[in-house]
Amino acid sequence: MASLRELQRSFAAALHDPAAECPVAPPANLAIYRNNSSQAFRSALEASFPVIRARVGDDYFGQLAHYYRKAFPSRSGDLHFVGAKFAGFLGDHLRDGDYAWLADLAHIEWSREEALICAELPAVGAEVLARFTPEQLESLVFTFQPSLRLHSSPYPVFSVWIANQTPGASPVDQSLGGECGLIRIHGESLEVQPLPPHLFTYLYALDDGETLGEAMERSGLDEPGFLNALGFVFSEGLVTNVSVKSSMDGG
Amino acid sequence: MSRLDPRGVPLGSIPARAGIGLRFVHHDALLEERPAIGWIEAHTENYFHDGAAPRALERARANYPLSLHGVGLGLGSADGIDRAHLSRVKRAIGRFQPALVSEHACWGHVGGEFFNDLLPLPYTEEAVALLAAQVREAQDFLGVQLLIENVSAYVAFEHSRLAEWEFLSAVVEQSACGLLLDINNIYVSSKNLGLDAHAFIAGVPAASVHEIHLAGHARNGTILIDDHGSAVCEEVWDLYSRAIARFGARPTLIEWDTDIPALNTLVGEAARADRVLEELHGLAA
Numbered sequence: 001m002a003s004l005r006e007l008q009r010s011f012a013a014a015l016h017d018p019a020a021e022c023p024v025a026p027p028a029n030l031a032i033y034r035n036n037s038s039q040a041f042r043s044a045l046e047a048s049f050p051v052i053r054a055r056v057g058d059d060y061f062g063q064l065a066h067y068y069r070k071a072f073p074s075r076s077g078d079l080h081f082v083g084a085k086f087a088g089f090l091g092d093h094l095r096d097g098d099y100a101w102l103a104d105l106a107h108i109e110w111s112r113e114e115a116l117i118c119a120e121l122p123a124v125g126a127e128v129l130a131r132f133t134p135e136q137l138e139s140l141v142f143t144f145q146p147s148l149r150l151h152s153s154p155y156p157v158f159s160v161w162i163a164n165q166t167p168g169a170s171p172v173d174q175s176l177g178g179e180c181g182l183i184r185i186h187g188e189s190l191e192v193q194p195l196p197p198h199l200f201t202y203l204y205a206l207d208d209g210e211t212l213g214e215a216m217e218r219s220g221l222d223e224p225g226f227l228n229a230l231g232f233v234f235s236e237g238l239v240t241n242v243s244v245k246s247s248m249d250g251g
Numbered sequence: 252m253s254r255l256d257p258r259g260v261p262l263g264s265i266p267a268r269a270g271i272g273l274r275f276v277h278h279d280a281l282l283e284e285r286p287a288i289g290w291i292e293a294h295t296e297n298y299f300h301d302g303a304a305p306r307a308l309e310r311a312r313a314n315y316p317l318s319l320h321g322v323g324l325g326l327g328s329a330d331g332i333d334r335a336h337l338s339r340v341k342r343a344i345g346r347f348q349p350a351l352v353s354e355h356a357c358w359g360h361v362g363g364e365f366f367n368d369l370l371p372l373p374y375t376e377e378a379v380a381l382l383a384a385q386v387r388e389a390q391d392f393l394g395v396q397l398l399i400e401n402v403s404a405y406v407a408f409e410h411s412r413l414a415e416w417e418f419l420s421a422v423v424e425q426s427a428c429g430l431l432l433d434i435n436n437i438y439v440s441s442k443n444l445g446l447d448a449h450a451f452i453a454g455v456p457a458a459s460v461h462e463i464h465l466a467g468h469a470r471n472g473t474i475l476i477d478d479h480g481s482a483v484c485e486e487v488w489d490l491y492s493r494a495i496a497r498f499g500a501r502p503t504l505i506e507w508d509t510d511i512p513a514l515n516t517l518v519g520e521a522a523r524a525d526r527v528l529e530e531l532h533g534l535a536a
Contacts, residue, residue: 001410004377005329008361008370015366024406029443029474032405037366044367074365077323077336078296117300188303 111149138213325359373408383425403477
């Protein structure tokens with residue numbers, strides 16, 4: 001007699017292939033389980049990527065979900081993470097085509113999904129800088145809110161995301177060019193905000209562990225721009241900790 | 252948290268009254284309307300992470316006793332328990348301090364792939380032993396007694412040698428878990444597979460039944476689909492009355508997961524369950 005594991009393997013095979021043998025009665029009803037598991041996967045993906053679904057329509061989204069599930073089946077009883085590789089999948093699938101921008105839009109939507117399950121920590125204000133000597137300021141490193149995600153794209157994907165928060169949005173003119181910005185939770189609400197490129201580069205460098213001095217140099221900000229950027233990260237409540245980079249931290 | 256006293260009665264704070272399955276769409280309405288329901292139940296997996304959802308559940312938990320109901324462990328999977336998932340369940344128990352914790356008598360993964368569905372088990376001695384061992388393992392790790400729920404079935408394994416209620420009774424005996432009887436699932440499976448729903452209710456060990464679920468189902472031709480998308484049907488209410496007459500008053504949950512109506516519709520269904528409890532046994536405080 002087949003073992004329990006063998007029975008479960010044959011059941012799983014029948015969930016993928018209607019022609020596979022599985023010792024159950026009535027076998028036709030396996031279609032209900034086949035439909036349940038593919039619908040559960042698709043619904044979870046749709047909940048994570050509502051703008052992609054709105055832009056490509058139900059049928060094409062269904063096809064994408066089908067092929068994505070074949071390549072990246074669910075690896076957990078918690079469906080929350082099934083979309084983790086969807087942006088990369090779209091990038092491979094749509095590379096060089098007219099819809100390559102969908103992969104970048106998917107990055108924004110997945111960042112939203114990640115941000116939504118992050119805790120919001122108490123922010124520190126600019127007064128924290130008074131704790132450090134003027135000589136230390138260039139070597140300061142910042143820790144940002146856990147929900148903060150930063151993205152840049154050669155496509156206007158922030159505008160696409162924002163426009164599609166209203167049902168029936170018109171397509172965004174792709175000739176608008178690239179955009180960069182942040183996604184985060186702020187005051188229990190999701191925030192998706194395009195940023196000027198200098199400010200984005202500065203935030204990106206700090207988020208990457210670079211010092212205040214390195215971030216200023218990398219972003220090309222002049223002194224007034226730098227002071228504005230510094231004011232921005234504190235006034236927006238992005239900073240949760242400031243410390244001096246230790247020489248042991250490496251380059 | 253549910254623990255056994257020396258008489259085998261779970262010590263929890265879920266009253267033997269009707270409650271409702273809390274879904275995201277009702278979080279705000281529950282806090283604003285404060286309906287007179289006995290308790291709430293939430294899907295454990297929906298509160299694994301940080302963010303707004305668990306904060307909302309904490310607010311709801313401050314007003315109602317809570318049961319956590321898992322849909323993702325698949326404790327009958329021959330490949331074993333997903334320990335990462337089990338750890339998240341433990342974290343949720345620590346955070347929300349539920350009075351009851353439940354899972355399903357099903358499997359959900361094999362060969363590393365998860366199907367995110369409540370898949371049926373063959374009713375064999377081998378499956379009893381495996382499910383009971385994994386229920387014990389989970390109970391030991393979580394530090395609570397688990398209630399195990401019967402699932403709706405659309406197929407039966409040709410290898411099955413036991414009736415479903417015999418299978419569940421044996422799992423209870425070998426693991427010291429409790430039972431969560433879903434009356435709609437008993438009805439759906441009995442209609443789909445030609446089984447005797449009355450024999451099921453008459454057969455399970457009454458003292459082990461610590462919770463009851465009620466929900467609606469859909470009809471697709473001759474097949475009943477357990478979609479939790481409508482009111483409880485009259486046949487299921489009849490079975491529920493029989494069950495309560497036999498088991499005594501038990502915490503009873505109204506579940507609704509698709510085409511979810513306004514909160515007061517669920518509260519109305521819960522009030523009907525309360526009337527059944529009151530007529531047969533008087534409501535427990």
